[in-house]
Amino acid sequence: MQWLKEPEKHFPDVYPEGVCVSDIQKKVELSQSTVSLYLSILQDAGFIQSTRQGQWTYYKRNEKQIEEIKQYMMDL
């Protein structure tokens, strides 16, 4: 999530739709299947959103949902 705040600083190729799974995988150093699963969990939770483009899937932050959980945390 932190990397995706300023993706240009952390990934070689950044598109408007986000960053592709394999770039994330290289950086996070977990298996491809694990990364894919984590991304899908984050997406299910609404924290990131995906765009399929050809054989690639790009992920980027969903600031709206992130803002919501921040507000929720403020109530702690």
Add this chain to the structure above:
Amino acid sequence: MQWLKEPEKHFPDVYPEGVCVSDIQKKVELSQSTVSLYLSILQDAGFIQSTRQGQWTYYKRNEKQIEEIKQYMMDL
């Protein structure tokens, strides 16, 4: 944590040092040992603080530490 924000609203007896374990246990409906463990974990994390008084242990929120994790979450 939420209950302890306004303990008078949720517990029968509230002291300046906080709320005793057994009152929390009644409310949370978990076994005594589980509640005691959870409280000690929260304390180790710094989110609550305990005061032993005779045979009772009172717990209350540690707003300082709570504020810190809130700030941390703001960086999400």
Add this chain to the structure above:
DNA sequence: ATTGCATATCGATTATTCTCGATATATAAT
């Protein structure tokens, strides 16, 4: 000293999460 409560710790079981390799699916290029 003994008993009775409040809380803490121990040991064990079950449930959940983490993580992987293997396989499947979708798309792109030959």
Add this chain to the structure above:
DNA sequence: ATTATATATCGAGAATAATCGATATGCAAT
């Protein structure tokens, strides 16, 4: 049609968390 690449899904094992009952400890009252 075949092959190559990117991603997703499946099935399984290991690691961690949740939870309990039993027991221990500390303190208070007899």
